[in-house]
Amino acid sequence: QEQLVESGGGLVQAGGSLRLACSASGRTFTNNNMGWFRQAPGKGREFVAAISGTTGGTYYADSVEARFTISIDNAKNTWYLQMNNLNPEDTAVYYCAASFGGRITTSSNYPYWGQGTQVTVSS
Numbered sequence: 304q305e306q307l308v309e310s311g312g313g314l315v316q317a318g319g320s321l322r323l324a325c326s327a328s329g330r331t332f333t334n335n336n337m338g339w340f341r342q343a344p345g346k347g348r349e350f351v352a353a354i355s356g357t358t359g360g361t362y363y364a365d366s367v368e369a370r371f372t373i374s375i376d377n378a379k380n381t382w383y384l385q386m387n388n389l390n391p392e393d394t395a396v397y398y399c400a401a402s403f404g405g406r407i408t409t410s411s412n413y414p415y416w417g418q419g420t421q422v423t424v425s426s
Contacts, residue, residue, distance in 0.1 A: 305327070307416060311420065314424075318390075319424070323383065327415075331380055333377045334377075335356050336353060337373075338410075340398045340410055340413075341395035348398070348410055353408060362408055371386050384397070389422075392424075394424050396420065399416070399417045
């Protein structure tokens with residue numbers, strides 16, 4: 304059974320950093336599309352970052368460009384989101400997701416999702 308499990312969330316002050324990890328099991332996902340999405344209170348789920356396991360291409364939301372970095376560890380079937388210079392607007396539940404095709408920035412193209420991890424940035 305396929306499963307994605309996020310870790311690394313927590314409480315951090317503005318300007319701080321966190322690294323989220325998504326550990327996958329049940330099948331190999333790191334040769335496909337892997338993404339991170341987030342959902343803040345009262346808002347819809349939004350795209351944060353994604354990486355193509357086949358091309359290595361990375362994609363970022365404008366709001367996180369130059370602050371966040373997505374990466375893969377193929378040996379561990381795990382992908383990461385390094386988040387630097389966090390601000391209170393980054394507060395949300397962060398979800399990792401895996402896809403086998405379709406537009407890489409669109410959440411509806413991702414059939415596999417983790418349970419989410421809370422990131423809270425205090426001012």
